[in-house]
Amino acid sequence: MTDDELRAELLKRMQVDQDIREPAEEPLTQERMAQWMNLERDNTAWLRSVVVMRGWPLSSQVGEDGSLAAWLLAQHADASPEIQREFHRALSGAVARNEAKPAHLAYLEDRVRVNSGRPQLYGTQFFNEGSGLRPHPIEDADQLDDRRAAVGLEPFEQYEAQMRRLYESES
Numbered sequence: 641m642t643d644d645e646l647r648a649e650l651l652k653r654m655q656v657d658q659d660i661r662e663p664a665e666e667p668l669t670q671e672r673m674a675q676w677m678n679l680e681r682d683n684t685a686w687l688r689s690v691v692v693m694r695g696w697p698l699s700s701q702v703g704e705d706g707s708l709a710a711w712l713l714a715q716h717a718d719a720s721p722e723i724q725r726e727f728h729r730a731l732s733g734a735v736a737r738n739e740a741k742p743a744h745l746a747y748l749e750d751r752v753r754v755n756s757g758r759p760q761l762y763g764t765q766f767f768n769e770g771s772g773l774r775p776h777p778i779e780d781a782d783q784l785d786d787r788r789a790a791v792g793l794e795p796f797e798q799y800e801a802q803m804r805r806l807y808e809s810e811s
Contacts, residue, residue: 646690646697647706653683654709657716663810677719684717688726696730698739711744721755728752742791750776762788763796766803773807775800 641649660676687710690697699707714727728748734740750760759779766773778784785795793799 641690641694643701646694647702649686650697650702650706650709650713653686654712657683657712680716680719683713684720684723687713687717688723691727691730696727696734696740698734698737699741700739707740708744711740711748714748715751718751718755721752724748724755725752743793746788746791746793762791762793763799764793766807768807773804 656679660672660679690710697706697710702710711731714724714731717724717727728745731740731745731748735742735745746762747764750762750764753760754765754776759777760775761779763775763778763781763784765776767776768774788794788796788799
């Protein structure tokens with residue numbers, strides 16, 4: 641697969657991933673939920689095969705948009721925590737070589753931590769158990785904005801306000 645073919649496939653998969661997440665007019669059905677889960681399972685398996693054969697899709701190979709798409713598919717690999725950790729390791733290497741965004745790694749770091757029951761480092765992951773939107777527990781919260789700034793993320797207070805606006809507009 642050429643870099644252009646890989647980029648095109650990444651972008652196509654990201655678009656389908658985002659389309660299925662669009663708020664629907666009708667409530668989420670079992671059938672649509674099953675399609676969603678199957679899509680994520682397929683994307684995870686496909687991205688894993690790419691990472692095993694070629695390594696992490698580097699921005700110099702697939703462009704910034706292709707790199708974004710790879711990260712998004714890795715973020716949504718929650719049903720396969722071991723594979724998501726493999727993606728995290730591969731993305732870490734790409735970030736170390738300036739071939740992926742540190743902010744993407746921060747989001748994936750938090751996702752991997754939350755999925756393994758550990759506190760997040762960057763405050764990117766939120767949940768709602770019926771009492772409103774809240775961030776998952778955050779390790780060393782006093783240093784949160786310093787960690788966020790180091791990877792190019794806005795201050796937590798701004799991000800939290802944005803998350804709440806998004807949540808309220810979808811509710």
